[in-house]
Amino acid sequence: MVFIRNKHYRALFTVITLGMGGLSVNAHSAENSVPALSVIKPATGCAALTHIDLTEIGGAGSKITSATETMQNGAAFCSVEGTLAPAIGFRVELPMASWRQRFLQVGCGGLCGRIDLQAGAAAGCAPLNSNGFAIASTNMGHIQEEEDFGKDEQKRKDFAYRGVHLTAVASKKIIEVFYHRPAAHAYFDGCSDGGREALMEAQRYPHDFNGVIAGAAAMNFQTQNALYHTWQAVTNTGSDGKAIITAAQLPLIHQAVLAHCDALDGQKDGLIADPQACHFDVSTLRCKTGDNGQPCLSDLQVSTLRRLYDGPRAEGSGQKMIVGGPQYGSELAWAGVFIPQTASDPIFSRIIALPVLKYMSFVNNPPAGYTLKDLHFTRDTFDALRALHPLYDATNPDLSAFAAAGGKLIIWHGWADPHISPLNSVAYHTAVGKTMGEAKRDSFERLYLLPGVYHCSGGEGPSLIDLLTPMVNWVERGHAPQAITTWQAAPQQKNSFGQPMIDKGNRPPMPPKGQQPPTHLETIPANAVSRPVFPYPDYAVYSGKGDVNRADSYARKPLHQTYDAYHWLGEDFYTPYTFIK
Incomplete structure (x- = not known):
């Protein structure tokens, strides 16, 4: 695949974060055990959701445009699509027979312009694979072909923060109407710009989500x-x-x-x-x-x-x-x-x-x-x-409101990421510690750095990881994550369209023209090479005993050196600031 047509660049970053599937799942039940919340069945018909009034959320012209029953991952869903004024498109997938009271919103990569329901960093996640989440996402206020959407001040704001936030509010309302019960727990999972969106939610709207996963965040957007x-x-x-x-x-x-x-x-x-x-x-x-x-x-x-x-x-x-x-x-x-x-x-x-x-x-x-x-x-x-900077960037280290609300944050980044330097994530983690105190930070935040991993997926190192399960356990059980297993993706691993996940040039494939990716689940190849990752500043070292391809052969060790600060013109970006509304 060659980068030729500019109108595709938004989808490019999005496709980087597509789930990888088509192979058998390696059992790792100890990591996949989560609280067994009761299944809640719908209390109203799917089509009836078109009558929900979204005006108070998005303003005049906001509405649900369709609500139809579909099949995803072998299960029945009520697929709801709508618009929040002026042009924020969103989609919510509601399980018809398997909802376990959890809501997951998925971030959108690049400059977005499309609705992508692929949940990354969730390889082999049992509660997701069993269709227990209601899942939502948004195009963030514009369409893919709209390369110049930034000429519109409102669309800048919708991209910067408003589209993601309003989609969360609207999705929660739709969930409550459909099941006659609100979601017990809400989670956000995004990578690349989706990682920026994740951090923006924790910083601007600390009550939107109980758990936030921010991968390879484009936090310094400018x-x-x-x-x-x-x-x-x-x-x-x-x-x-x-x-x-x-x-x-x-x-x-x-x-x-x-x-x-x-x-x-x-x-x-x-x-x-x-x-x-x-x-x-x-x-x-x-x-x-x-x-x-x-x-x-x-x-x-x-x-x-x-x-x-x-x-x-x-x-x-x-x-x-x-x-x-x-x-x-x-x-x-x-x-x-x-x-x-x-x-x-x-x-x-x-x-x-x-x-x-x-x-x-x-x-x-x-x-x-x-x-x-x-x-x-x-x-x-x-x-x-x-x-x-106060509009687009998500580098504010004052997460006191998020922490006070009981929020949990996992940041992760590949050390071999060529798009966004992992030092951005390290700098933010350090800044949160300076601003709030390291003990307070460590009570609600973790940073994981993956050796040899590219941007959001792929690479020479083990890139398949499930951060959603430990996040659920942290939020719902109070079990803070420590060692987390990563798995090597198979060379032939494919995306949801059956295309190779990544080619020799680190260039993700484009979806077939006119197609949106269906909701898809990351899977782990049988007998995959595995290795643990530990919260920064520690990393995994071979213990000298056992199979080098097994995670249990590795021990925890601190990095050779850590840095209190990175000196650059925007150092003050990592201090508390007031956002532009």
């Missing part, structure tokens, strides 16, 4: 899309308009990094469990006289590589403009994101950055004809982006 992806795109573009580094060089770079840093975590397994302890000198890859045709990098490629790892810096001062760049060990994941397959192929970074800069990033949109070359990496540019 700098992430406007600065990071633009920098990666233009840095790797030569004076001839073609790429300086292509996918052909990535194995060379990756293997050199592994040779230097793989063993730092005590095991040579192709994974780097603590990338910040890796100090790789890219100049060792420079071509030298007498290399005799051995693979190496030119001077220009070496300097470009150094800038790609480092990320954008302000002209003049040299100050960093993002929390951090891609981590060592992530190199193979760069293909298709900011490194093209061939020198003239398109890349995701360019496709995502340009429409954001043209229609969303600034209070006043730039003139027609704006290109990535027109963005200047200066303090003035950063300050212009800062103006909408």
